[in-house]
Amino acid sequence: MIIPASRAQAAGRPAVAFPGGVIIPDWGVVATPQAQNALRAIVEAFIGPKWDGLDETESGIHGIVLSSYASSGRAPATADVAAAAGLTMDEADGVLRRLAMRDLLVLDSGGRISGAYPFTDGQTEHHVEADGFAVGAMCAIDALGIGAMLERDVAVRSACRHCRRPVAIRTLGHGRELDQVEPSGIVVWSGRRYAAGCAASSLCTVQAFFCDDAHLEAWRTNSPPAGQEGVRLSPAEALEVGVAIFAPMRMEWPSWIPTT
Numbered sequence: 001m002i003i004p005a006s007r008a009q010a011a012g013r014p015a016v017a018f019p020g021g022v023i024i025p026d027w028g029v030v031a032t033p034q035a036q037n038a039l040r041a042i043v044e045a046f047i048g049p050k051w052d053g054l055d056e057t058e059s060g061i062h063g064i065v066l067s068s069y070a071s072s073g074r075a076p077a078t079a080d081v082a083a084a085a086g087l088t089m090d091e092a093d094g095v096l097r098r099l100a101m102r103d104l105l106v107l108d109s110g111g112r113i114s115g116a117y118p119f120t121d122g123q124t125e126h127h128v129e130a131d132g133f134a135v136g137a138m139c140a141i142d143a144l145g146i147g148a149m150l151e152r153d154v155a156v157r158s159a160c161r162h163c164r165r166p167v168a169i170r171t172l173g174h175g176r177e178l179d180q181v182e183p184s185g186i187v188v189w190s191g192r193r194y195a196a197g198c199a200a201s202s203l204c205t206v207q208a209f210f211c212d213d214a215h216l217e218a219w220r221t222n223s224p225p226a227g228q229e230g231v232r233l234s235p236a237e238a239l240e241v242g243v244a245i246f247a248p249m250r251m252e253w254p255s256w257i258p259t260t
Helices: 033-051 058-070 079-087 089-101 142-148 211-220 235-252
Strands: 002-004 012-017 113-116 126-130 133-137 156-161 167-174 177-182 189-190 205-209 232-233
Touching: 012 033, 033 189, 033 232, 033 235, 058 079, 058 113, 058 142, 058 232, 058 235, 079 089, 126 142, 133 142, 142 156, 142 189, 142 205, 142 235, 177 232, 189 211, 189 235, 205 211, 232 235
Parallel strands: none
Antiparallel strands: 002 012, 126 133, 126 156, 156 167, 167 177, 189 205, 189 232
């Protein structure tokens, strides 16, 4: 079920409990009304309806997939997931398909993993780097949440959705604080479009960086109606939303993956 957040979080804010005690999102890290509104929209449209009710096997496989991305920057093969989970190939394939139906990961036409929020192997404008590690991110919010999930400071590289000017953000505090933001006027649009049971092809397409407010407004003026509804966030607010969603997922990782 969708449950209210813990007492340390604000009452009445929706969250989902995963097996093992993981609660997503962590409302305690979002401070401003704008960040709270953006996070609530994501939870109510996507996370709550789709991620609710995981069983232990599904959660374990999800953690294996995320930890593989975190160690290599790429999705694991089904055979590697099966071996790590102690399942047959058919069993692992079945769980991966159930996770895809829940929109916790994305499979390609051959049934291979091509993405697991926040990570993707597909074409993307958002890239995250850290000490030789590089991975693609599904959207702007996902890119900003990866550092906290990895507990590492990262460099996020993307582009203004309107003019394609490069944007770059570096973090501090193991991915939880901003360091450098270039250009200085960067803003983030957190859109509200969720369709066809897949955030990667809907919600993620309207979570984007802009080099300033003028370019955000120019893009909104010329975008389809689906791009009009959402919340304008500062980089710090967008980082809070990403941390709230993705930092707790580290608790799903197998015990043999380092947690510090």
